[in-house]
Amino acid sequence: MARWWRRRAAEDGEAVGAEPPRSRQEHEDGREHGHEPGHEYGDRPPGPPQPGPDAQEPAHGSGNARRLSGGRLTLTDVTEGRPEQEIISVQLSAEEIRTMRARSAIDTLGPEHPDTLVALRELAEALLSVPGRGAEAVELYQHVARTQWTTLGERHEETLRTSAELAGALHTTGQLSLAETAWRDTFRAQAETLGRDHPDTLRSATRLAAVLQDLGRAPEAEPLVGDVLARRVRQLGRDHPDVLSTTNAHAAALLKCGRHQEAERILRSLVPRLEDRYGRDHEKTIAARSNLGAVLVRLDRHAEAEEQIRAVVRSTEATLGPDHDTTFTARNNLAAVLHAQERYEDAVPVLRAILAGRAALHGDDHPITVVTRDNLANVLIDAGHHAEAAELLDRCVHDYRRLHGPGHPRLRAAEERLAWLRSP
Template sequence: MSVPTPMEGRASGSARVYQTGGDQYVEEHVHHYAPGSAPLFGRHVVAPAEPRPAAPDSVRLPLVGRAPGVLRDRTDVMERLRAAVAGPGGDVQVLHGMGGCGKTAVAHALFTEAVRDHGRVGLWVNASERVSLRAGMLAVAGDRGATGGELAAAAGGRRAAADLVWHHLDHSAEPWLLVLDNADDPAVLEEGAWLRPSPSGTVLVTTRHATSPLWRIPGASSHRIGVLPLEDATLVLRDLAPEAGTRESARKVARRLGCLPLALTLAGAHLAHQLLESWTMDEYDRRLGEESTALVDRGAPATGGGQSRRLVGRTWQLSLDTLAEGGLPEATALLRLLSFWAADPVPLSLLMPAAQGGVDGLEHLDPPLTADRVEPALRALLDHSLADLVETDGHRCVKAHGVLLDSVAAGVSDAQRALLAGVAGRLLRAALPPEGAASPRARSQVRLLAPHVTGLLHRSHRHGLVTADSVRIAARVARLVYEAGDWTAALALAATAARTAAEHLGDEHPATIEARSGQGPVLFRLGRYAEAADLLRPVHRDALRTLGPHDARTLDAAYELQRVLHRLGDLDEARTLLEAVLDGRRDALGDDHVTTLKTRCEMLELRLAQDQFDHYLSAAEELVADCERHLGPDHLVTVWARDAWARGLLRSGRGAEAEDLFRRVLAGQRAGYGDDHPLVLGVLIQLSRAQHAQGKRPEAAESAREVAEQRAAILGEDHPETAAARAWYAEVRAEPPAPG
């Protein structure tokens, strides 16, 4: 019974997140605010111009803003894609092109037609980075019939997640279209073998990367999505701002903007939402020609991604200049702040402290962003299509286009970058749930924050702004993701935090030690014991040298290292480390602290492993009493203490008492983790052994059968724990019935 960190086994089952990021054709999104309408940061959702249908808790709806009323051009590629969707399946269609060229708009149009006209199940996943991809793909598996236990095992790394997803996609009773949107880093798809053809459906990928070897898998076809033809680009502007000028004027603006759909959308939204001025297309064309607004993306090349950022920059700067002239310079500061996070949806709760005046540094931005101006600034960004208001996993969020954010970030001065990075970090810290929070809403909040922690680290790394605070925030979010059950995602974030900290702060900085140590428990749960030992030994050594033997971080590193050594069979060294941890935690925190009590549970397990059974039962009974008194009878650490006591009873031949206590442990584990979590199955197999020890062979066989079948379903047939359960079941079943 190794003491785990509390988490819920079904965490991934709620990871059905509506997310988009990166490329997206953002059509004009008009918000009408009635007098006295609820604030964005209040308790009620601001009503859009027309009601949204209720969204199911799944990946069935792509939240990509309001789709274009008319999809201009794209006729040839849409015909080829329609033919693929109408076919038998097995196709992988790749849409590639530079940012902002409308790949997501094409994907959305095909998605709508596939569901409406071809009876396909539409599934939409944000593939921009690891956390959102894993969460989305596991939600796809859940949609196609995966059980909660299977999802928990995949999220926890105990079963290959991609294999689970594609098993259920391949065996889907209904044909489907799966969109993997914004796969701009093909390595994210390749690492887990997430991209595969299937006879049951069609896969559509959108990406800025045109030449990845991944797109050359069997059954894949590539389609380049470029800028619009001039006449179609002209019509986009006329669709959005029909009163702003003639067709010829619109043509001049479209030509100056390179016919890039995102730039056209931003320009049309600006012209359609003027309040204090009424620019014509000709006036807008003149403003675009001024050098002061054209050189936003300094030094960017005139082709590829640099070209798209340059063209988009020329449009958003005009909109922000106009807002500033109209009395809303704070919109610039807010958009710059958003650019220090990721292009994924930003929960409004992340901005709430800024709107309530609870974050230092906003007043030092240029322009300053005071609390009472946060909401007007956000409304302005929404009204000018510089951002969208979306709902993701039950959280209201604001989302801006990745190309737009890259362009905005490139225009921030060096002096402002450090201030913005500090404010972005403080807001992230304020948005984290309190220690020990394990509600589904808290877990979904963490999933939404994780990409923004990574985004802040990347932005800070690029400009040499990494601080101990930003590393500690990333390490804490990695721990929260781990506690929520997504161990693979947690390891990726923890490794990023540790690598970034080591490069900028040095190996022996306390924040680096914390980040490096945070990888240990994840590797332990993933069963990568040797790798965990290789990582934790130098971490513990550095902590001893720089922090001292009594520092909490040194004790934490020692605790994690001893768990690994226990699994590797080095029981003597594990015992030495654990004794030091127990003494240190008692001295610093007291006998009744939860971490001290957890350490005592670990000590009992080590004693059993070393066959040191003297006074074991009395020590276990005393520990249970202490846990019940200080933590309560239902706390998971109390449950683990009972498990240690029950194992001792079984070892001493008191099978009936052990069975009764294992039943209490089983109830406690199921309450904490869910019925089919592997830790629950570990208790159930002990219950089977207790029943067997009493001669209750039918009951023992039934419990053993349940464990064997559920481990096979959750962990896979080849997992060592599945093999052990099958072996025990075979042994019990093969025995002759008891006489009489």
Template sequence: MSDPMPIDGRASGQGRVFQTGGDQYIEEHHHHYGAGTGSLLAPQSVGPRPPQGAAVPDSVRVPLVGRAPGILRDRADLMERLRAAVTGPGGDVHVLHGLGGCGKTAVAHTLFTEAVRDHGRVGLWVNASERISLRAGMLAVAGDRGATTGELAAAAGGQRAAADLVWHYLDHSAQRWLLVLDNADDPTVLEEGGWLRTSPLGTVLVTTRHATSPLWRGAGSARHPVGVLPEADAAQVLCDLAPDAGTVESAQKVARRLGCLPLALTLAGSHLSHQLLESWSMDEYDRKLSEDSTALVDQGAAGTGSGQSRHLVGRTWQLSLDALAGQGLPEATTLLRLLSCWAADPVPLSLLMPVARGEVDFGHLDPPLAADRVEPALRGLLDHSLIGMVEADGRRCVQAHGVLLDSVATGVPEEQRAALAEAAGQLLEAALPPEGSVSAEARAELRLLTPHAFSLLRTAPGESAARLAAHAARQVLDAGDWPGALAMSRAVADMAVRSLGGEHPVALDVQDVLGRALLRMGHFHESEATHRRVLETRERVLGPDHPDTLRSCFGLNQPLDVLDRDEEAEQLLRRAIEGQRRVLGEDDAETLTSRAQLLEVLAELRKEDEFDTEASAVVEACERALPPDHLTTLLARHLMGYGLKEFGRYAEAEPVARRTLADRTRVQGADHPQTLSATFLVGFVAHALGKRDDAIALFRRLIEGRTRILGEEHPTVALDRALLARWEAQAQP
């Protein structure tokens, strides 16, 4: 086949010459914008005729949202900044970013209404969630601002640059305007077509879950985080929607359970106000939430509407996860499911480091979570506002909203639940400080991790999770957070008994922790009953010489000692010591702890000779057999000083007591309850030796610390106050 004959041609004015080597479809449009504007020549379409665009939305003058707020709560500062932008000179882009359901669209809707009603602005509202809806909406904006049918048809058909057409008419609008680009959760939708621009005639407001897109950093852009509501405002949202359902106090309980998330509050209030068959109060609704919060809240959603998935708590997060999967980050779903096994409290990034370093293999999860995908998955979740970065106890953490975690956990496929729970437990166990760790760093780590251990037990009840939670509760007790240990051990014991049975070793172990926490918090009779029940069960199930049974003998002796039943306490301790020497060994830490505890009982039984012999022996044994600063050694010296005080040998007691206080302060910290107990001992001995000013100063510090940690109602606080008052009265001239 010969080459086609060349064609020579010239054009003048607005003429054009086209040359082609085959049959082609060629179309050209000329658009004239009036005098002084010249003409824009649309790009030629060479090839098959392009498809037409999406249908024009019904309106861009009315916010097409599923549920508009009657009253916007809390956002006063944000609204002032946005009002100033709308009434100002224009040319700005304002980005509202935050978690799905936090009320970004509600803020935009309120601003839109005010701009039109109060400030004479033209309000233009476009759904920017997808390319098709954005394109159709923006072309409708151009039509609203004066574009002709032919121009719109050419842009919709792909024969001219659609974004240029829209912004030409926005730049030449006869009226000032506010343009809302709602639900722009994928910023590339705006970026690829050049849709996000500025104009001196108006203000652009974008709502998005994507917090960190480079697109938001352009000139004239301002970012505004939108978070959950303060509790008082959240409760008022419920009262606005369901004023007859209960008191403000009841509404606060519901709001707290829902994490003050505006979407959840709106759905809950709608459900309460539109019930037909039942009429729940706020308190009844709060009780129902404990059964299935996500499913219950979603009953308040409207039954119709094409965008309903955005108005369902149980569905709204999936939109972001689907977007991340589409961007090549399916692991983000696995990571968020892993986080849903834990609590809504801050999660230290160190908890995830073993996965990122490849030390733990999570390839069995679905989708697999490989080491090199942890960082991108985290960034994806942050970018889409599914998690946030926070700092807690000086550590970098991530945190997700409780309702989000609840709904994500509900959506985990049944066949994956066990693997996720195992993975979550494995990471927690590796992160918990070693047994007996008392450093400030270990205590801070423990404060962050224990809520997640308890949450894992609630999410996946079973022996492994119960053992982990029991271990964490014991560490909390040893760390000196006695109120926290009591609350956690009560809850863990209840769940462990329900899931494993009252005679399971793990259930008995956590009840032992509960008994000790009850003792520390002054519930002496309840502590005795708990320890006695555990001892009897362990004797029957494990046998009289099992280490756990002997541990229960030690545990029961303590409340008996406080309740002045010293003879029985002595018998139990001697039984523990004899069995531990035989089963664990003479130099075992538990054996030495029981021997140290015997010093207190001997002192109270006035067995001074035996006390003197045993005190020297046990302190020497601890110093020989245990590492320096071991807590058992500190206990032995502490109780040696206590015994000397009880026998009235204050001069001997003083150096022992002062060393104990110095050691406990250095090892356990000034605010540890046992350090405060050593403060009591030093203060009492100092007063007995005539050092009254020193004693009064120590007791004032003691009472302040104990009140802060243990509360005003703790029995020892009352005794401390009475003793200090007597000393101060005696010191009066």
């Protein structure tokens, strides 16, 4: 395994990453979500504004993040002959509780004890869920990974687990190039140690595919997801929940590769199976219906697409609330189908609200916020609001360069649209 987590700055010896932190965690709780929810606009062709949307999945569905709960610390007076009396009770966040556990483990067991490293890893998980503390979480994961590498060995179960969680943290904080390397190394190590069919190996393959999709390399991602699906079908059968989730993920991968008819065929079969098993408003059913709506947009069947997507918006608002990331994705997809129908003035306020919501949820610099800003700029171009669109695209160019580096398709597309807007 390449020591990607040991990267150091030459001048000060500190661990460094490619990008600054974003907020919010994307953590798997034993299930493989496989980029299930919906689609977003993707890269637009360069040149003059184009009337139709281009669909893609959101950057790593944060709506699937595990919610970490805190607890209450109570000090009670217990005196013989008298009833217990509560002296003070303090509500603690998950971060505070895990900080206390980690400090206690360091003091009682030592900084390199296996249980201390587990406590530190759990603290990193909590930090990753706190807006603005992603960089600290990544540094803590790196510390645990380095220590486990030297004390337990590179192929130990706990080392591999930390490697996977660190790879996920790099992805969550927008460090996509490092995340790709991390997931590749973790996937390779798990395949060699645990086997290609092990659930952890399959999860890592799917997460690697998600990073490749976020890097704009969907054709590389699709075979990985297809292989995971085939292995899970062999192991678990066609109707197992993990197989149903992976089937939807594969349909989404096909969608991103432009294989729309294949994706539609899979989703037409999948949606009724999910409705029968979970109901129309379950998150898995919503995800598949979102992807079906995306396929219909791509196939220019806009009336069908709008019907599907409006139903998804109603379901997500009712079950998850108006400010959940999956709800934002559903509304974004509604804006996409409105855009495809050239109803630009209807799409603009939808995207403005999504951008404000995602900025509040993730921060202005998070990758999904940047993509939403790009989406709004696209619609503003077609609505004729060129000055505002140029202002938004200028910011997107800087953000894409920071997130992806030079030459990325999204960066090139944004630069070319901005140049067209500013041309005489």
